[in-house]
Amino acid sequence: MAELKEEQRDHIDSDKFAFPKERKEPIHDATHVRNAIARFNQVEGVSDDERDAAWRRIKKAADKHGVEVNEKSWRELGKS
Template identity: 80%
Template sequence: MAPKTGKHPLSSRAERETPSTKFAFPKERKEPLTDASHVRNAIARFNQVEGVSASERDAAWRRIKAAAKKYGIEVSHRPR
């Protein structure tokens, strides 16, 4: 059994049950924004998401910024 790290990753079931509105990229269900750890991860992986349009990427960034504000995460700029 793996040691506990204090983090609570989304299980496959939890991810399936998470509403699409809780993802940075809801159509693709990529980058969940369910807690501070996932929001930081979404910021770090923002430019790695493939197969999305520029408008989808813009909307995802707005969702990430809103989630970051909710969890008290400072976002200085959009990753390039």
């Protein structure tokens, strides 16, 4: 995955982030959706309600970009 430069990141609409208020975890393409899922539990300083909303945004972006997500909730991440 190519790293986003600050200038590129600044041009992404807030609704293209899992956490739009914090502008954390961009989800504008399939690669970034996968990355947002992989790093989801590393995001600090957000409430469970914000995580729930972010997970809904990630799931929607995953559907749009053809990324398979087996977990129904972010609470299932990392569990077998």
